[in-house]
Amino acid sequence: MVAPRHRSRTKRRVFVRTPKGGSTLTFRIRKPSPARCPVTGEILKGVPREIPSILKNMPKSHKRPERPFGGVLSGRAMRRLFISEARAPQQQEEE
Amino acid sequence: MMDVGRVCVKIAGRDAGKQCVIVDVVDERHVLIDGLTRRRKCNLMHLEPLAVVVDLKKGADHGAVVIALKSVGIEVPEVKKGTKERKKNPGRPVKQKVKHEKVAKVKKAPQVEKKEAPKKAAPVEKKVEEKKPEEAPVKKE
Numbered sequence: 001m002v003a004p005r006h007r008s009r010t011k012r013r014v015f016v017r018t019p020k021g022g023s024t025l026t027f028r029i030r031k032p033s034p035a036r037c038p039v040t041g042e043i044l045k046g047v048p049r050e051i052p053s054i055l056k057n058m059p060k061s062h063k064r065p066e067r068p069f070g071g072v073l074s075g076r077a078m079r080r081l082f083i084s085e086a087r088a089p090q091q092q093e094e095e
Numbered sequence: 096m097m098d099v100g101r102v103c104v105k106i107a108g109r110d111a112g113k114q115c116v117i118v119d120v121v122d123e124r125h126v127l128i129d130g131l132t133r134r135r136k137c138n139l140m141h142l143e144p145l146a147v148v149v150d151l152k153k154g155a156d157h158g159a160v161v162i163a164l165k166s167v168g169i170e171v172p173e174v175k176k177g178t179k180e181r182k183k184n185p186g187r188p189v190k191q192k193v194k195h196e197k198v199a200k201v202k203k204a205p206q207v208e209k210k211e212a213p214k215k216a217a218p219v220e221k222k223v224e225e226k227k228p229e230e231a232p233v234k235k236e
Contacts, residue, residue, distance in 0.1 A: 086104045
């Protein structure tokens, strides 16, 4: 019977094999959901979904792609942004 | 449209958002670019052309590209090879570690009391007494 404080499903249950050969129940933190782009809504590539204790020890280059707005916007959203910026002064001249 | 001298903006890769100039046409899909971006071959799909054209010879070097872009108002900063310009964040002040030098313990030799040699008495000056002349013995009569 699991103790009342361990019945919460916020932590996942893992059975671990002990050196003696038996198994015990341990509780571990769940991984976060994948990061999404705020403009397109698609899952961001190059951004690992790990718990904070593992993420903070990873180098910066492992946590996001090496491009402007890497880890924040998707590649598609970034292209649309730069295209609209490049065409904006041309549209003003036409008007 | 995509001819030598056309100023474009890169919309993909590490150099996305930076302005460049078409220096040479490689084939139907690729061109050679230079400017604020690295001098390399680029796909036409990754470029957004602007309404600016610069006088440039086919296959011009980086120096000519810099001069041509300067005439349009785009300044290309000089980057020394082998050095990266990194932004220095003030951050938290770093505590200077004080190194305590380890001094090896040296056993002192036991002090031997030096016995002072007895002081020699100062030489006494011998007084030379003047010898009195001997008195002749008085003969008793």
